[in-house]
Amino acid sequence: MLNRLTDAMNFQAQALTLRAERQRLLASNIANADTPGYQSKDMDFAKALREATSPASNTADSNMTLTQRTQNALQSSLSSMTSMDSNTVDMDRERASFADNTVKYEASLRFLNGSIRTMMDAMKSPNSA
Amino acid sequence: MSMFNIFHISGSAVSAQSQRLNAVASNMANADTVAGPDGQAYKARQVVFQSILAQNGTDQTDVGVQVVGVQENQTPGRRVHDPSHQLADADGYVTYSNVNSVEEMVNMISASRSYQNNLEVMGTAKSLLLKTLQMGQG
Numbered sequence: 001m002l003n004r005l006t007d008a009m010n011f012q013a014q015a016l017t018l019r020a021e022r023q024r025l026l027a028s029n030i031a032n033a034d035t036p037g038y039q040s041k042d043m044d045f046a047k048a049l050r051e052a053t054s055p056a057s058n059t060a061d062s063n064m065t066l067t068q069r070t071q072n073a074l075q076s077s078l079s080s081m082t083s084m085d086s087n088t089v090d091m092d093r094e095r096a097s098f099a100d101n102t103v104k105y106e107a108s109l110r111f112l113n114g115s116i117r118t119m120m121d122a123m124k125s126p127n128s129a
Numbered sequence: 130m131s132m133f134n135i136f137h138i139s140g141s142a143v144s145a146q147s148q149r150l151n152a153v154a155s156n157m158a159n160a161d162t163v164a165g166p167d168g169q170a171y172k173a174r175q176v177v178f179q180s181i182l183a184q185n186g187t188d189q190t191d192v193g194v195q196v197v198g199v200q201e202n203q204t205p206g207r208r209v210h211d212p213s214h215q216l217a218d219a220d221g222y223v224t225y226s227n228v229n230s231v232e233e234m235v236n237m238i239s240a241s242r243s244y245q246n247n248l249e250v251m252g253t254a255k256s257l258l259l260k261t262l263q264m265g266q267g
Contacts, residue, residue: 016261020132023257027135027250028192031142033243034149035178035194091246102253109260116265 005119012112014052018045019105026098029089036085042097132261134191135254139247141181141193146244148196149176153237160228163216171226173202173233202227 022043032038082088152174159171179197204227212221 017131023254024131024135024138024191027138027254030246030250031138031194032178032180032192033246034146034239035180038180038192095246098250098253102257105257106260109257109264113264120265 009112009115011053012108012115015049016105016108016112018043018048018052019101019108021048022101023098023105026094026101029094030091030098033087033089033091033094036087038087038089040089040094132254132258136251138191138193139251139254141195142247143244143251145176145178145194145196146240146247149178149240150237150244152176152199153233153240156228156233157230157237159226160230160233162226163214163223170206170224171228172206173226173228175200175202175236 022045025041025043029040029042032040156173162171164170176196177198177200178194180192181195182192205224206227207225208222209225210221211217211223214223217223
């Protein structure tokens, strides 16, 4: 019964987790910008989120399967140019994606904070305000 | 919390880049040396990077960097005719190190940029984690 209170937050919580995963992925790409033969990776965020929040996935082991799902959505990002050591990290794009993902992570966090505050306000006793 | 792994990933990259910077410094310092520690002319060194799975990383997504070895450049060094030199060979030639300082400068700039990039990634991850810690407080 109690989880009805937090059901509304599940979506943002999943989004936040996936954003964190993507952040880690992009950090790996930036770290390996000079490693010969490294293939840059990215995830299809929309697909991953859709799979993570579909009704069928609301099972107890949702955390276990999350990384699994991320793997499914993983894709070697197509690079416009490859260097001679067959490294496919495009630093400009990685930096842009990283900044983009940072902002969106903060946005998810803010949405989540908003829901939490709304819930907290609703639970307050009327005469304490 | 999966984002903590970013510190392992970027940390390994920062460490690798600083080793590369070390190699550049050593090459630049020896750009005009005639003899290395083994009596031969100094040979330019370069670090070799390889990606590794970061600490306790079980999935394929957190990939750090490590230095797997140091390679010596085997191209012959610069030979200068200077018979009066103490280390000149029988024909009067002195063999200098094979360091190409232009190449080393480029290498240095590239290493320092990568270093900065990884520091920035860590800074961003840190601020995001701190904000996440304050979730529901304000």
